[in-house]
Amino acid sequence: MTIFGYGKTTKAIVEKFGNCKVYDDKFFALSYDKYGNEFLPPEMFNPQKSKIEVTSPGILPSNPLIKKAKNLISEYDLFADSMPYSIWISGTNGKTTTTNMIQHLLKKRGSQAGGNVGVPLAKLNQDANIWILETSSFTLHYTKKAKPNLYILLPISPDHISWHGDFESYEKAKLKPLDAMREGETVILPKKYTTYPTNAFKIIYEDANDLAEHFDIDIKKINFKEPFLTDALLALGVSKILFDEIDYDKINRFIVGKHRVEEFKDAQNNLWINDSKATNIDATLAALKSYKQNHINLILGGDDKGADLTPLFEIIKDYDISIFSIGSNSNKIKILCKTYKIEHQSCKTLEKAVQAIMQNSKFKIQNSINLLSPAAASLDQFASYEQRGEDFINFVKNFS
Secondary structure, three states: OEEEOOOHHHHHHHHHHOOOEEEOOOOOOOEEOOOOOEEEOHHHOOHHHOOOEEEOOOOOOOOHHHHHOOOEEOHHHHOOOOOOEEEEEEOOOOHHHHHHHHHHHHHHHOEEEEEOOOOOHHHOOOOOOEEEEEOOHHHHHHOOOOOOOEEEEOOOOOOOHHHHOOHHHHHHHHHOHHHHOOOOOEEEEEHHHOOOOOOOEEEEEOOHHHHHHHHOOOHHHOOOOOOHHHHHHHHHHHHHHHHOOOOHHHHHOOOOOOOOOEEEEOOOOOEEEEOOOOOOHHHHHHHHHOOOOOOEEEEEOOEOOOOOOHHHHHHHOOOOEEEEEEOOOHHHHHHHHHHOOOEEEEEEOHHHHHHHHHHOOOOOOOOOEEEEOOOOEOOOOOOOHHHHHHHHHHHHHHHO
16 A cells, blocks of 8 residues: 555554555655555655555645555545444534534444544544544545545635635535435535535534524523534534434533633733634634624734635724734734724734733723634644644733
């Protein structure tokens, strides 16, 4: 078996199957491991001697290895014939929370969660009753054979444009599973895609109220507010579809992961929110809506992956908001703030942004909230969104 890229996903495949030829830029000469795997530089790949190529999902379609491949498949395709009943979760925001909520509800039913949440398919138990897979657009782009039995699609908004080339290609990847789904299978689908053709049974929704009505769920019994309310309703909907069960107590015991609208207070009891996982404008808008009645000191910026930030500013121009920009797109944010007449400070770094907020005259306003929700990826200044979030919390604690 030929493997492109040597990351978390493909390392698990190599470990499981052995006797693989692995091509990665980090290898400069042929080497071996004790399991008979060969590690080679990309220029040594010969497509004529390869029967099947499995790629790491993050490798760009323009990569020379991808272009040379004649039998390219995804990680999902590799396990298509041995995959148990599978639930795939995709969309732009909320995938991880929805996946983990579904696993929280269905673990007692013998389910396992994996995919983009951190567990490669090669490490999942193929004898499990259900696989719950957070599914990225990268994986979907390369998948040709595998399909879900139940597909949950959260709303799609511009993201990963630099990888896919344009929004239409990103959107097409997210909708791709519908092409292969069969009669008797189910897709929960945003209203925008009502007319998209598929043999699967469609459950259409526009908002949380639609989901609650369809599945006969009492929203008042759910302790989450948006952006997590919709995730909880989707998880409960899956439980209702598969087992005709709505367990309010269990879903309310779910603990949302770190770095997603994570509230905490400083030494002076001022409210701060760590939403470092908000790497696109829809995620940031979801966080902002929860605090619309407050004055908001918003830390915004990073690597926006070529996204147009105008739709964000069209909405927040009507908010009581001050923006503190950081990262590589700070100048773009400065121009937009000037265009939309929004108070702005260019801080460049997260540390300086926290300091600037604390020194701002509106910091002590009653009901003011201080929000890191960057609408951008973190890799221009941080190793990950997790590091960005942890640094944010530490800066606040150190300066207060």
